[in-house]
Amino acid sequence: MSLPVLLLVILALAAIAYVTGRGRAFRTASGDIRQLHSLPAYYGWNAALSVLLPALVVLLLWISIQPVVINNSVSALISEESVAESSLDLVLSDVRRVADGLDMAVETGALSAADARSLTSTGTDVRALLGSVGVALGSDVSEETLDAAQRYRGMSSYGAILRSVLVLAVGIGGFVIGFRASHKDFRARNTVERVVLGILIAAASIAILTTLGIALSLIFNTVEFFKVYPAADFFFGLTWSPSFGGGSELGIVPLIWATLYISLIALAVAVPVGLFAAIYLSEYAGSAVRAVAKPLLEVLAGIPTIVYGLFALLTVGPLLVDIFGQGGLLGLGWMKGGTAVMTAGLVMGIMLIPFVSSLSDDIINAVPQAMRDGSLGLGATHSETVKQVILPAALPGIVGAILLAASRAIGETMIVVLGAGAAARLSLNPFEAMTTVTAKIVSQLTGDADFASPEALVAFALGMTLFIITLGLNVFALYIVRKYREQYD
Known part of the structure; x- marks a missing residue:
């Protein structure tokens, strides 16, 4: 499941949670709004937030961690000779372009999924194949780069499946918790307002943390500069x-x-x-x-x-x-x-x-x-x-x-x-x-x-x-x- 589709599913689940949570609160109060602790909308928002927040947090963590794990795994296939010729970043960039090119070739029908998994640089002109789908490379595709690209594709595909399963599981779990909490005696307003307050504090902290990050990145690199160049000559x-x-x-x-x-x-x-x-x-x-x-x-x-x-x-x-x-x-x-x-x-x-x-x-x-x-x-x-x-x-x-x-x-x-x-x-x-x-x-x-x-x-x-x-x-x-x-x- 692609990321946009996954986000739409989570939003749809949150909307359903809002309606069902609000409706359950009414039912527990026998349809009398005076028996509810909070306004009906608060019960709906509590159920919706129970779906959205945990699912989005897990999704953001997964998006942050997955590229690091995949790059570390793919880097193990890159030889020291290849790194010495250019750099690891350039080699990984070529690996990602080859992987994207293979995906595009499969999507356009120029290559079957089975052929993409078993493709070798000696058996097929990979560079010509990728050029046919509009992928430009900085160097020839070696067997090493192709193997790394195939691992990259496999891990990315497997990671996307795991991401969808985990995020949906967390969202459904939040749906169940929010639904069960929608009871006439539940202090929904207090809970929702605390969550909103936390969101506002997090939003306000972004500016502070961003300024701190900018300052620290400048400071560290400035210190490195003054290690190799005299400060008096600079100023x-x-x-x-x-x-x-x-x-x-x-x-x-x-x-x-x-x-x-x-x-x-x-x-x-x-x-x-x-x-x-x-x-x-x-x-x-x-x-x-x-x-x-x-x-x-x-x-x-x-x-x-x-x-x-x-x-x-x-x-x-x-x-x-x-x-x-x-x-x-x-x-x-x-x-x-x-x-x-x-x-x-x-x-x-x-x-x-x-x-x-x-x-x-x-x-x-x-x-x-x-x-x-x-x-x-x-x-x-x-x-x-x-x-x-x-x-x-x-x-x-x-x-x-x-x-x-x-x-x-x-x-x-x-x-x-x-x-x-x-x-x-x-x-x-x-x-x-x-x-x-x-x-x-x-x-x-x-x-x-x-x-x-x-x-x-x-x-x-x-x-x-x-x-x-x-x-x-x-x-x-x-x-x-x-x-x-x-x-x-």
Whole structure:
């Protein structure tokens, strides 16, 4: 039984449990709802949860454990010579592709199930057979790989059968327990609410555990990097020149400089535009204008960053060259190519406008109306009230919104990759190409570099540095926003 079908069966069993559990509770109360401890729906949900939760837990555990067991068993068939030629991961990848290809060949009728079990690489052109069903391989199919693929298929098929039997058995067991518990004196509401509370706690814990996992993975790999490369050269080096053949100079200072430079230009665009837009929408715009303008402004936040990157590469960059380049409108010759700090900064600023405007709008609207009325009652004009009362009161929250936008700018990748170029340099000229920390994290982890080399591990040190910077900005911004909100609670 395939996984989607198994899930549908479990959901159907849970629905049946809901109906039967609710009905049994009514029967034990002789149809009088007043004799029930809880509302009828609680009895149904208790029966449904008795099916769903144990079955899904067993299914998740099985899905997590089965691949590990199969890979360990299949790895025993791989010789050390094959591993030495490439790597165990690449060999296992070929094994899985061959197994998938055999399954596809059986499904399409190109190969019978019996032939698939007895297939040998010498008796049949396996590569041609797999190519006929659209499976691409990185190397020729050896007898060893074919044997491992056949074991992989057998164990996967057997595991799928066991998984279906075990999950259905647990689901049916839960059905019986939930059905028998559906009695008029059973405290169904208490049980269901405890289960829901546990689900909510688990959902809230996911964010914490995810953050912890990200931090630990970065820390461990960063420690490995500093074992092979001096920390002082990394943090204070002025040259970024990785060389996968050795002799790399991995100073982070040029990358940090470009990251902060581009972020500063982006904030110089986003903050005034976003803040003025927020002031207009909250203090001057009518309800009809606000109902249209605010959603349209926030559409910018939903545009993928790759689209912004293409916009920077194909539109903003050439436009700046036409203005500031050699022979351009101003004839200054400052800009030699479309990729530059200014290009990425302007486009990133456009992307950040809805972040600043939306948060600032909410913060300005949170200022008590009594402060506005008091200012107007003392004879101040509307504009004076905005400048001297509302903005000072909302300033801590606005600063928090700007810091959140700054952390978003520092972590941006695609706009920088397409709009700012790839040159790591220290320069004050915003019309020169530079690159940032995020762009180099991508470049250092792509390709065929040895994962244990400093040129690859440096990506984790870069990521850890960026993580600390953005985490600090976020914590500081949240502190300011919460402090501001407490003033008017």
